[in-house]
Structure formats: C-alpha cells, structure tokens
Amino acid sequence: MRRTLPVLALCLALLSSSAAVEAAPEPPPVETAPGAAPAFSTFSYGKHARQNITVYGDRSGHPALMILHGGSWLRDTDWSGWARWFAARGFTVYDTDYRLASDAAWPAQRDDVLAALRWIKRRGGGTPVVLGSSAGGHLAVSAGAYGAGRKRVRAVAALSPVASPYRAWSDGGLTAASSAQRGLRLAAERLAGCSPARGGQRCLARWEDLAAKSHASGKDDPPMLLTHSAADFVPVAHSTDLAHAQSEAGRRDVTVRIEPGSAHGGALLKKPALAQAVLKWLRKRSAP
Structure with missing residues (x-):
C-alpha cells in the first residue's frame, strides 16, 4: 500500500532502539508478477485516517x-x-492499515482489524484468509483467536508473529537482549499503554488480553500456519505457546514452521520455497 501518512513523532530513544525491529518498507517479492500489475483502489472502513484498505486484483x-x-x-x-504478487496468483487482496500505538492504545488495533473484516464481508469478500507479519502477525492471530474467530477468519498465516507482547517485553529486558528485542520491549509497552512492572490489576489484565493464547478457543478458531526463523529475534516460543493453547482447547490444525537463518517477518518470504509454501497453504484453506 502507498503510505503517505506521517507517523507521529516519538521520543528519540524509542525511535533509535526500535528502528531495527522491522525495516520499512519490507522487501518486495523475489518474483515479479506476470503480466500487467493488478489494479488497486483504496477505501475507508472507519473515520480515522489510518483506517483504510487498498484492494488489489478486485475480481468477483x-x-x-x-x-x-x-x-x-x-x-x-x-x-x-x-x-x-498474491493478487496476480488469484486472490483479491485487502492490504489493511490500522491505528498505530501512537494513535491509540490496545485494543484499538484489534478493534480495527475486526472492523476491517466486517467491511470486507459487507463488500462481498466473505470470510478471508489472513496473512500477518510481526506486529501484524500478532493482530492476525489475535483476530483469529478472539471469540469464535473462525466465523470471521478462514485461516491465518503469520510470519514471526509477536503472539505474546508480554514475552517480547520480558525478553527485551534481559541483559543479553539484542537492540531489536529492546526496541520491541518499548514498542509493546507503548501498545499496552502501561508497564507490567509498575501497573496495577487493570494494566496486567490488558497485557493478558494482548496475548493471543489467552483467547484460544480451539475448534472455534481457524487453522494457523506460524513461521519463524531459527534465530528470529521474535523466538518461536511465541508460536509454540499459542499452538499448545489451541491444542489444549481442541484445535489441532496449528502448524509451527522454523526456517534456517535469522530473517524476520516479511523478509522470510524472500525464500522462494517458503513463499510458495505459504501461497499453497493459503490457497488450500481459502477454498469453500
């Protein structure tokens, strides 16, 4: 999506420590789409400037x-x-923006994703499959696990999902934490709007609500494909914890995949074999 909105200024320390968390823009596809590029149009699903969706390959x-x-x-x-890339391979793609932590604290971001899903359904898109990366992976698995997630999401594929912001906060406070992990700790605290180290019961309840596994509903939730690299600064424990919670609740169709290397988020798709595997998985689960 072409993003022209300015990000609100953050304090210098937060910007410098979080810059390494996930580079913007993310890497483009390693394979160019065949033929003419799919047409796109942008729509609003809410009143805030970031509550917009750009639709690619809009085909009935x-x-x-x-x-x-x-x-x-x-x-x-x-x-x-x-x-x-995905539109050229048969999908109508809804590239979805949401309010940032600089706009509003949690659960505004989950609310935005749920509102966008309702907009897609009203528009005739039905129940979509969802692909999320890093923080977007957190929102994808959160939308899938919240309530009866399968009623609104057909399947979730997530790349390096920060499925537990509290785990990210905790990891970022370790002596051996990388700069990316320290940045993610600060970002998670900004998202929650409070520190679990100093917050009261209301604050701790928000951190629990942030964890996708807290809402695992088992068979009421969609199948999930969760991918991390072996040396990802968002460790695979985020996804194995979620997979275990889903399994305990009765959902067995949660696959955790580990790729060699240290790629994070969208960079994982630079591996052609993984990009094709994700495409195949999404195609299979998008079938009626």
Whole structure:
C-alpha cells in the first residue's frame, strides 16, 4: 500500500532502539508478477485516517486475502509488492492499515482489524484468509483467536508473529537482549499503554488480553500456519505457546514452521520455497 501518512513523532530513544525491529518498507517479492500489475483502489472502513484498505486484483469469485503489515505497532510498512504478487496468483487482496500505538492504545488495533473484516464481508469478500507479519502477525492471530474467530477468519498465516507482547517485553529486558528485542520491549509497552512492572490489576489484565493464547478457543478458531526463523529475534516460543493453547482447547490444525537463518517477518518470504509454501497453504484453506 502507498503510505503517505506521517507517523507521529516519538521520543528519540524509542525511535533509535526500535528502528531495527522491522525495516520499512519490507522487501518486495523475489518474483515479479506476470503480466500487467493488478489494479488497486483504496477505501475507508472507519473515520480515522489510518483506517483504510487498498484492494488489489478486485475480481468477483476470487478468494479474499487480508494482509496486515508489521512495524512494531508504531510504523507503517509497505506490503504493496506482496499484495500485487498474491493478487496476480488469484486472490483479491485487502492490504489493511490500522491505528498505530501512537494513535491509540490496545485494543484499538484489534478493534480495527475486526472492523476491517466486517467491511470486507459487507463488500462481498466473505470470510478471508489472513496473512500477518510481526506486529501484524500478532493482530492476525489475535483476530483469529478472539471469540469464535473462525466465523470471521478462514485461516491465518503469520510470519514471526509477536503472539505474546508480554514475552517480547520480558525478553527485551534481559541483559543479553539484542537492540531489536529492546526496541520491541518499548514498542509493546507503548501498545499496552502501561508497564507490567509498575501497573496495577487493570494494566496486567490488558497485557493478558494482548496475548493471543489467552483467547484460544480451539475448534472455534481457524487453522494457523506460524513461521519463524531459527534465530528470529521474535523466538518461536511465541508460536509454540499459542499452538499448545489451541491444542489444549481442541484445535489441532496449528502448524509451527522454523526456517534456517535469522530473517524476520516479511523478509522470510524472500525464500522462494517458503513463499510458495505459504501461497499453497493459503490457497488450500481459502477454498469453500
């Protein structure tokens, strides 16, 4: 999506420490889309300037794919290249923006995703499959696990999902934490609007609500494909914890995949084999 909105100024320390969390824009597809680039149009699903969706490859009868970008809940990142790539391969793609942590604290971001899903359904897109990256992966699995998620989401594929912002906050406070992990700690605290170290019961309840596993509903939730790299600064424990919670609740169709290397989020799709595997998985689960 072409992103022209300025991000509200953050304090210098937050900007410098979170810059490494997920670069913007994210890498474009390694394979160019065949033929002419799919047409796109942008629509609003709410009153806030960031509550917008850009639709690529808008064709009747094609399965719907919602994309949720990363950026540590603090920045927009550009997924227009991948939106065109998936549109050229048979999807109507809904590249979805949402309010950042600089606009509003949690659960505004989840509320935005749920509102966007309702907009897609009203428009005729039905129940989409969802692809999320990093912070967008957190929103994707959160939307899938919240309530009876399967009624609104057909399947979720998430790349390096920050499925537990509290785990990210905790990891970022360790002595051996990387700069990316320290930045993500600050971003998670900004998202929650309070620190779990100093917050009271209301604050701790918000941190619990932020964790997708807290809402795992088992068979009421969609199947999930959760991918991390072996040296991802968002460790695979985020996804294995969620998969375990879903399994305990009766949902077995949650796959956790580990790729070699240290790629994070959208950069994982630079591996052609993984990009094709995600495409195949989404196609299979988007079928009626």
